[in-house]
Amino acid sequence: MTIALERPVGTDPTLLVTPEVADRLTRRIVADHPEISPETALRIVGQAAGFIAASGRQPGQSLAPSNLVDYGWHAFILHTVDYAQFCEQVVGRFVHHVPTAADDDQVPGGPQAAGQRTVAAITAAGYTVDPDLWPDVADCNQCYDGCTDSPNSGGKC
Template sequence: MTIALERPVSTTDPITLIDPEVTDRLTHRITTDHPEISAPMARRIVGQAAAFIAASGQQPGQSLVPSELVDHGWHAFLLHTVDYAEFCQRVVGRFVHHVPTDEDEETASGPQATRERTLAAFRAAGFAVDEELWPNLAKCTQCHAGCTDSPKNG
């Protein structure tokens, strides 16, 4: 079976959504907080975090979850509230809140289905998926009680 598309699907590198100065700040934050992550890897993480935020904003009410690495980028962005708020308004048209799940709350479909739903939302929004950064999902339950950035997990 062949499916004909009316228009070609283009893929956008999500790093282009972020001002280069902001990208540099976020990259620096990630490499400072996570010295095991190189600057080039941190930059890739920032790009995937931008795509995650944008895709999340386009899928209200649908549970999308970042990978552990992309979660580092999202948390770095959240710490830069002015930059984060501006990005959300410009790219999504509204603020995208970080809403951690309760510790005993699981996504009904399971982690693999949630990962696939998240990456499908990326692709539907036209963003390139950096597969190497998506081996597993973050366990983000109440920040500083279970997030990948949590001191409890270090």
């Protein structure tokens, strides 16, 4: 008996980006965070790609990256052409970065619950989760206190 899976299980999310984009983002992460090795930065790029792909396919689920994965998301966003192309090709729409307040009801259950939802969503999307890069949930403080994806950015930050 043959079983066909709709999505591959455990696909390395680094494969979602071209080698050129992965290299650009890896170099950006290392430049911004010199304490991170190039090898770890590449792993961060992969997890950020998996996070963006999973959260973009499940809008409104209040998914959030870990602190380390958020470095990858921010690096990707800075490369707007690459980011927009990635979103369109992988998700089919632009995935907005929407910081939220810690007491905002957009993050039900708080950071720990958001982290669990996010890891589950990445796994459900068929991507491998690198547990060493998911010990926490990001505390973005550019405008508010957290980062999530939302299809209704409303022009925030």
